[in-house]
Each structure stands twice: as structure tokens, then as C-alpha cells.
Amino acid sequence: MKEFWLCFVPLFVAVDAIGVLPMFAGLTEGLPRAQVRRITLQSVGVATVVGLAFLVAGKALLRMLGITVADFMVAGGALLFILSVRDLLSYEKAQRQVDLESLGAVPIGVPLIVGPAVLTTTILLTDAHGMARPAVALVANILLAGCIFRASDVIMRSLGNTGAKTVSKLASLLLAAIAVMIVRRGVVATLTGAAG
Numbered sequence: 001m002k003e004f005w006l007c008f009v010p011l012f013v014a015v016d017a018i019g020v021l022p023m024f025a026g027l028t029e030g031l032p033r034a035q036v037r038r039i040t041l042q043s044v045g046v047a048t049v050v051g052l053a054f055l056v057a058g059k060a061l062l063r064m065l066g067i068t069v070a071d072f073m074v075a076g077g078a079l080l081f082i083l084s085v086r087d088l089l090s091y092e093k094a095q096r097q098v099d100l101e102s103l104g105a106v107p108i109g110v111p112l113i114v115g116p117a118v119l120t121t122t123i124l125l126t127d128a129h130g131m132a133r134p135a136v137a138l139v140a141n142i143l144l145a146g147c148i149f150r151a152s153d154v155i156m157r158s159l160g161n162t163g164a165k166t167v168s169k170l171a172s173l174l175l176a177a178i179a180v181m182i183v184r185r186g187v188v189a190t191l192t193g194a195a196g
Contacts, residue, residue, distance in 0.1 A: 007125050007137035013175045014080075014117040017145035019087070019168025022161055023112065025152045027103060035100070037150070042104025044146035047113040051122060051138050054114075055131065058123040069127045070193065073186025076120035080179035083117050087172040113145050117175060124182055 028036045062072055118138075125134040148155060156164065 003129050003133050004137060007129055007134045008140060010121050010125065010178050011118065011134070011137050011141045012144070013171050013178060014121040015113055015141045015145055016087075016117075016168060016171045016175075017113070017141075017148045018155075018159075018164055019171055020108075020112045020145070021148060021152055021155060021159075022164045022168075024108060024149050025156050027108070028152070031100075036152075039100075039104040039108065040146055040149045043108035043113060043149070044142055046105040046109030047142045047145070048139060050110050051114045051118060051142065052135060054119050055122050055126060055135055055138060058119070059126060062123070068190075068193075069124075070186045070189035072120075073124060073127075073182050073189065076124055077179045077182030077184075077186060080117055080120055080182065081176055084172045084175035084179060088169055088176065108149075113142060121178075 028039060031039070059069075062069070122134055122138055125137070159167070
């Protein structure tokens, strides 16, 4: 159970469903409830497929490219740090013009739910905990994001834009700390391998 939570928490921070919520609410504002439900289901489905596909094939892709896990930890940790700092310093997550038919898939499913932070975190977790627990934690986080999006109108009324932004900034700060830890572990693994 402890290992599940060790996988769930970094992925929860990386998914940042509360941080994405204001954008989701903005993109679906004024749409009929049935269409918002369809968009939510589409986003959860696409995010799950992309996330699990990367979880299964990510390490094989690294091996094919000759990249060690320690290399990926340093690069992935640095990327996570940059993404988290960018989110900490920016006022809004970038908004895009979207097609309502594909809104759930892009940009909500990918890259808002499953983006670079989630993909990097997932592959690093598979190295530390195997494939099963990160897969379950990933699916649980995506489903949780879907539930949060389904209740977006109630949550946005409760939190307000300021509350949602505050939660998002705290999540970005946690992600920055996790990124530093990943880089540190990658450097230690590289130095240990070189010494050995």
C-alpha cells in the first residue's frame, strides 16, 4: 500500500487536476451538460491510453536510444523543474484555439492531463516500483481528474479562480521539489555507476 502512495502522490502533483480545472471550466463554459460529460469522458479515455502506452513502451524506447535510467532521471528531473517553475511564475496555463469535437482529446486529455510532467514521472516511477503500481496510480489519478472535471461548476464556485490558482501554485512548488529529488538521485546513480 505504501508503494502505491509513493506512486500516486507524484502523479497527483504532475496531473495537477485542480490547476487545470480553471482552463477546463473556461474551455467548456456555456456548453450543454451532455457535451461537457462527453468531453470529460473523451479526455479521460485519451489520457489513459496515452499514459499507459508510454508506461509500457517508454523504457524500451529509452533502451533503443541508448539512454540509461540515470540519464533520463537527470533530464526528466530538469524538465519537471523547468515546467514547475514556468507554472509557478506564469499567471495562466497557456490557452489554445480548439475544435469542440477534439477538445477532450487535445488539449485536455493531452497535454493538460497527461503532459510532459506526467510522462516523465511515470517512466521514473516504473524504474523504482515496477509497472503495476505506477499503472494503477496513473489510472487512479486520471479518473480522479475526470471526477474533478465532472464537478467543475461546483468546485469553481467553492474555490473561485483565486483558490484554484493557489492550489495550482502549491502543486507546482511540490513538483519542483520532486524534480530536484529526481535529479539528485540520477546524479548519485551516475556517480555510483562510474565509481563501480
